[in-house]
Amino acid sequence: MxxxxxxxxxxxxxxxxxxxxxxxxxxxxxxxxxxxxxxxxxxxxxxxxxxxxxxxxxxxxxxxxxxxxxxxxxxxxxxxxxxxxxxxxxxxxxxxxxxxxxxxxxxxxxxxxxxxxxxxxxxxxxxxxxxxxxxxxxxxxxxxxxxxxxxxxxxxxxxxxxxxxxxxxxxxxxxxxxxxxxxxxxxxxxxxxxxxxxxxxxxxxxxxxxxxxxxxxxxxxxxxxxxxxxxxxxxKTAISAQPSAVSNGQRTTDNKPRIGVIRDSAFQFYYQENFEELEKRGARLIEVSPLKESKLPEIDALYIGGGFPETHAIALAENKRFRDSLYEAVQNRLPVYAECGGLMYLGKSLILEGRTYPMVGALPIIFGLERKPQAHGYTIVEVENTNPYFPPKSVFRGHEFHYSRVLEIEGNGVSMAFNVRRGKGIVDNKDGMCYKNVLAAYTHLHAVGSPEWADGLVRCAERYKEGTEAQRHKGTE
Structure with missing residues (x-):
């Protein structure tokens, strides 16, 4: 003690x-x-x-x-x-x-x-x-x-x-x-x-x-x-409380999975602890911006947090090269975990004041924006369907806060990982839309309270890295 x-x-x-x-x-x-x-x-x-x-x-x-x-x-x-x-x-x-x-x-x-x-x-x-x-x-x-x-x-x-x-x-x-x-x-x-x-x-x-x-x-x-x-x-605390290597700035990056983080003025809602928990598990974080870059870098997974894609809709829509590179990466089974604004960005389009702004198109959803909050508060979700990140029956506590709502949704080729016990989710008390290695939800999770989140994302990144390296090795034989 x-x-x-x-x-x-x-x-x-x-x-x-x-x-x-x-x-x-x-x-x-x-x-x-x-x-x-x-x-x-x-x-x-x-x-x-x-x-x-x-x-x-x-x-x-x-x-x-x-x-x-x-x-x-x-x-x-x-x-x-x-x-x-x-x-x-x-x-x-x-x-x-x-x-x-x-x-x-x-x-x-x-x-x-x-x-x-x-x-x-x-x-x-x-x-x-x-x-x-x-x-x-x-x-x-x-x-x-x-x-x-x-x-x-x-x-x-x-x-x-x-x-x-x-x-x-x-x-x-x-x-x-x-x-x-x-x-x-x-x-x-x-x-x-x-x-x-x-x-x-x-x-x-x-x-x-x-x-x-x-x-x-x-x-x-x-x-x-x-x-x-x-x-x-x-x-009083039962831990040694010595600062981690992450908080000391000592990061080992050799041969570690590279997890991209879309982080700029459009996507800024991240817990610092989530970054640190990923790094503690051996990940190297690479910041990416669809406002500044023309394509995804070489990464083994992608994390897209929440933010304000609606205030950057023009710039996000105009950067078609980046949107296309992300769409292609999703089709090639890049692990992508997205929350709230990230979910919106992965959808087909965002409609604001009658004008349509194309988004990535990886998920069959069209979003609109309302003047009043569509969900605001704590959430409890239970994993009920197979997904790349979490074992079934896991229960997580998070939160949701957004003004966007689903205008159109197609269910073909996608599934919902979460049953929402508390909160609203995407539609019909379901959240966590899955497509290939994508999981996108309105619910935000905190990695200290939900360590399974960091475990799952790093595990998916490691698997993807191993697969791409095996393909490269096979191609050189």
Whole structure:
């Protein structure tokens, strides 16, 4: 049993959209300026906020999710990834006690308790004074096991409002106010239909991060916040917690299967842990972009994550050479695993505002885009049909979030690997469309909670590599 003391805080709020990401980015950016080595974490199945946190810290951001990961896996991931850090910043999601049910199961509060991490509570103070103390007091009383150690006020309008709220919280809640951020005249992190605009598509990324650091320097009590983090205490874990070769940047690539990853501004929804789990199993990852390249490189498997193919539909459709090379690779049984946006890209076409954009055409599906989410939440899928990646009867926990929907689908030559116990899937509570060595699903899986995913993809890549090498050898005889 290892007792590890890692300075850490959880940034939480009363609801989504209260400013948690801006506060987290302010902390991360300012601490980086001061020379700290920070490991950022994002609670929940979130790619966009995690991307911003990684950009601000200069290091990968990791996701912690008690639905998709067991408590033991969560603690192990946290300790192993923050082992050599000076501080860990964990951004919560939704409100502090919000979970999948009225008891707050899988909430930020439950994660904070599991990690023995103090909470800094961010409160939107719009048009309120003394009532803010009542809200904080309610959070304290809701679960005394949650260690709320400070409050940051947000969207403060006047000095008088700030003074009243500070006095109320100090006297009623016996907590320090660790900052007061005014109502900002400009929004450095604009939102669109799936949350913040991803940093990959943001025009002024560096300026926005610099602005977040400026917010921290002007309005936050950084010494007080650091004291809270340093007093987090020890965290018990049964692992050795030595960083992996992947996190140290030591990658063995000789004679290893090459797994392509389509990664650019169109396809950006990936968990860092998924990459690391593939590399731990011996894979070499090769980044590929259908926005920039004319064909697939020589690879042994392909991983296409989610993203925004709809905002890049013109460019994806116009790159016919790349689409054709991927289609041909699929016909030649290249293993391809795709999620959400990757599923859409593998389909026949994407229809937006009455205009049709051809996609790869490997799967017999036509997609459209709606103004409201077509699925949003956690999923549970059971493997019910033979497929290249997972054994039958396996059960996985993931999530789905998309505005696209199936307009037309043909069932000839394809099958569905997953029966959806929770969630929606592609059609009729089925997900994971299979064709040859392709499996494409709306469900996103996290490799720490579902290690079978990395096992299956690397195994398929190794088999494909062996087959192509055997063909080459036969051709030289």
């Amino acid at each position: 290892l007792n590890k003391s890692i300075p850490r805080i959880v940034v939480s709020g009363l609801r989504g959209g209260s400013g948690k990401t801006v506060l987290s980015l302010s902390l991360v950016a300012l601490l980086r300026e001061k020379g700290f080595r920070i490991t950022p974490f994002k609670k929940g199945p979130d790619y966009i906020d995690a991307g911003w946190l990684a950009k601000a810290s200069g290091l990968p951001c990791y996701n912690l999710d008690l639905f998709m990961m067991s408590p033991e896996q969560t603690v192990e991931s946290f300790v192993s990834h923050s082992y050599n850090s000076q501080i860990a910043i964990i951004e919560g999601n939704r409100g502090l006690y919000d979970g999948v049910d009225h008891e707050g199961t899988y909430s930020t509060a439950e994660l904070a308790k599991l990690l023995n991490a103090p909470v800094v509570l961010l409160i939107d103070c719009t048009k309120a004074t003394n009532t803010i103390a009542a809200l904080v007091l309610g959070c304290q009383k809701m679960d005394p096991g949650v260690s709320i150690q400070g409050v940051v006020l947000n969207r403060i309008a006047t000095d008088r409002q700030e003074s009243l709220i500070k006095k109320a919280i100090t006297e009623r809640c016996n907590l320090p106010v660790l900052g007061a951020i005014p109502r900002l005249k400009k929004d450095p992190f604009p939102e669109r239909y799936m949350g913040l605009t991803p940093f990959q598509e943001h025009k002024d990324t560096e300026d926005s991060i610099a602005f977040a650091a400026e917010i921290g320097a002007k309005y936050l009590d950084m010494d007080g916040i650091l004291r809270v983090a340093e007093n987090a205490g020890t965290l």
